[in-house]
Amino acid sequence: MTQTAIEFRSVVKRYGTATAVAGIDLSIVKGELVTFLGPSGCGKTTSLRLIAGLELPSAGQVFIAGRDVSRDPASARNVGMVFQSYALFPHVSVLENVAYGPVIRGTPKAEAQARAREILEQVGLAGLEARLPAELSGGQQQRVAVARAIVQQPDVILFDEPLSNVDAKLRRKVREEIRSLQRRFGLTAVYVTHDQEEALAVSDRIVVMEKGRIAQVGTPSELYEHPASPFIADFIGDANLIQGRVVQGQFTAPGMAFPVSGPDGPATLSIRPERITLSPGGPDRVLTATYLGSRMEYSVATERGEMLVSRPIFEPRLTAGQEVSLHITPADASRVA
């Protein structure tokens, strides 16, 4: 049975005249990791803070574990949050940092510290309890922040761009750690990022936001393979957007004819670069060929404009100026408008 952990009902957040969140409806199921993804300023952080209670909605309601918390301050909610800067208290030890929440909520100090020790051990920080945060490495600090957020068994744990302060090389490792901790503890998690690769890698579901609204919600593969709009197609991965017309179920663009679903009229198709195959000779011409190590990327001039094609490295390589033809399977094209 699936249980709703968090629910947004027509949530709006305004700052003066500016609208940061312009009406969001969303429910998040218990135990899943949902990512808020979108360009800068689209309202991801604000949505996260609305869950935490660090902002209260201007209109609409937020439910956590079935309770309307729209008017509850952060201190009255049971959420854990991992901040971009970690926000560890610099003046107390790692142990006191982690035991802080339980102590505030009335657990006797000894018991709170025992629990903190236990969690610290589970995140692999046993033996560092007595240190000050400044005496830890960046990765260790991040684990303390996570331990601190989960020690109270929160209804939801929130991450605001948790990897932005992590070394580029470590990012993959840390995000896997976060994912496995979340699975192990069965936590409901909301994760904010503007890195689409990170979102695809960690999420059960992704919420793509645009200008304070939800553009699409879905699993990583749904979003990648069936983007609902040109914006999403373009934002997640690379996409060739082809504009044309649908007449009686048939999409036509210069040099192209495709059966598609949906109503007649103007339409846009999205085709991923790696779904296009190339063969030598034909109406189109390679403009640039870029060697990327794991693959080749070609920019090809066609009647419909320039198209991006990505091919595995083991295929015979083409060079700029060569005549080619493009092959696209109708199943690989999704209608986005």
Place this chain on the structure above:
Amino acid sequence: MKALWEGRIGLIWSGLLLAAVLALPWYKGGATLASALAEGVAGRVWLLPLVGAALALALLALLSRDWRIHPAGAALVGAGLGWLLLQGFGIGLRGPALPGLGLLFPTALEGQPGFGWGAWLAGIALIGALAEVLAARGFCRGERFAAFAIIGIVSALSLFVFFPIVKLMSAAFVGPDGTLALTPFLTRITASDLWSLGCLTGSGRCGVVINSLVLGILSAALATALGLALALLVARTDFRMKRLLRAISILPIITPPFVVGVAILVLFGRTGLVTVEVAEWFGVRPTRWIYGLPGILLAQVLAFAPVTFLVLLAALEAINPTLEEASTTLGAKPVTTFRTVTWPLLRPALAAAFLLAFIESLADFGNPIVLGGSYDVLSTKIFFAVVGAQYDLGQAATLSVLLLTLTIAAFWVQTRWLGRGSYVTVTGKSDAGLVAPVPGLIKWAAVAAVVPFVLFTVGIYAIVLMGGFVKDIARMDMAPTFGHLWTAFSFEFNERGIQLFGSAWNSMITTLWVSALSAPLTMAVGILTAWLIARQDFTGKRAFEFGTLLSFAIPGTVVGVSYIAAFNVPPIDITGTMAILVICFVFRNLPVGMRAGIAALAQIDRSMEEASQTMGAGGGRVLRDVVLPLIRPAIFTALVYSFVTAMTAVSAVIFLVSARHNMATAYIMGRVENGEYALAIAYSTVLMLVMVACVAAMNGLVGKRKLGRRSTVTGTPHPAE
């Protein structure tokens, strides 16, 4: 568990409200000590609605856990608060001030005394309940602590800063019979003893306003020039006395008023050491030349130069040396570099320093009263209008309006120039690049200005240090004695324990009490205000911030008069109590703690506080666990500053002291007026020692933060005296 707690907070406020109306004496100094209920039943029926509201609110809070969002809760709280104020201000000591109330309540004609414990507590409880009601509606993101703090501080500021000023303004326009009278105001404000230019045209004396302006401009110009010389020497030369100069710059802050004036008199008065010496050498007749503009100017420049020095030093150190370096490598001579690069970059700071000194000079009371002679300035004129034989509040109010207009105009120009906040943060200087040495000519000019300043300061403080412990410094009778000290602080041990006989004990003890009470309060309110401004978003925040800063620009004399105008009649009659002294200091020094707090908070990542919140901490807990430990230096600054000011301030308290609660500075002023210079100096020395000891103790108590961040010193100008 949480829900239970929610209900209980409401019960606490309504419980307090019930206690306030049912159990505590409602009126101040009432012979009967009767509660609002008893007074209401006995005839003051206008108190009964308050009792009713308290009962209804308690009932609602008991029955409904959601009383905070219940419309009836909001209505009761709003109506209760409104009625409390309306009846308090509407029915005075001798009957209704608002005519309608007399018709409504015939018994009101007998009037009512001021607020007592009950009424105060009722006000606080209603404010608490109001915060709950608003927080439940999303004010301050639902944080009750922040909501309570904002509403509490706004109420307190309205009551103790704005209300007195408004009252004072109205006193300027209202005649003795209580009706609006514009003619007397116009007569007073155009009087020739305010605006006469006689001294310039050579036909008599100048008006008070002209005197104040001339003094302010001269004093600010000289202090700025001297401050610039000091700052250039410290920041741009290899001058070896930097530490000494920094130490000297702290002296004026801990120097009680009058001592510098007295020391100047001892040196340059008609029988002064220097005067007599010079007279003998050159065979001229000793004169009273020091009384008037020269004396005040001398004292003020000595006192304000350190302030301008700090402002200009910060500006000089903030100038990126690479700019000057670039100019030099382009082949400019030092003079050219100074003229084309350094000077233009310094100009805004020079303007700021000038305005700061100008405001201080206008507000200064201690020096003009000792050294002024017949040179009247606004602040002394205000004092004599109220304290002299002719008690004329209307005249004092009119002069205050003038003085206030001048200082606020200067303050406004200053904040416009400096952007927000005119505090300077003095940090360790950046050591990238080499600073351009000042050209030789300018350096020697600076030395020529600074050397007399240092000699003077040393001379003055030598007099201050010795003066209290020799027989008669003014007549060069240098026989050491503890006689003056004994006059002030004699005591005796006997079978009844220790007995204090000295004439100064009373004022000393009051001063210590007032300082000890007001310093932590000032710090707490200041830091809390800083936190609200830096961390909370609420409607009216801009106005709130401006209001707190504005109280900085109100001269002490004006505050003193305004307190007299506002607080010697019900509902708030607190003149003659120690409370009024404490309150006066808390709200006058609030901006210092606030600025230190804002500067410190700006360096602290806000998400630490948010982390604490998400872990379940309410606003008070966040402050205690996270904010306060991280801003200890600011707390220390605020504490020390408010303590020291409470010990040395004179301009506002001189109006508020009473026979029972006399303050050290008021006592010293009395001695100076009587010509008992040695006693005044001895007492001042003791005060300074006490201050140093207390500051050291506070340092031990609060300590410095040791988290490895670079410590920053905040140069804090003091409020206009």
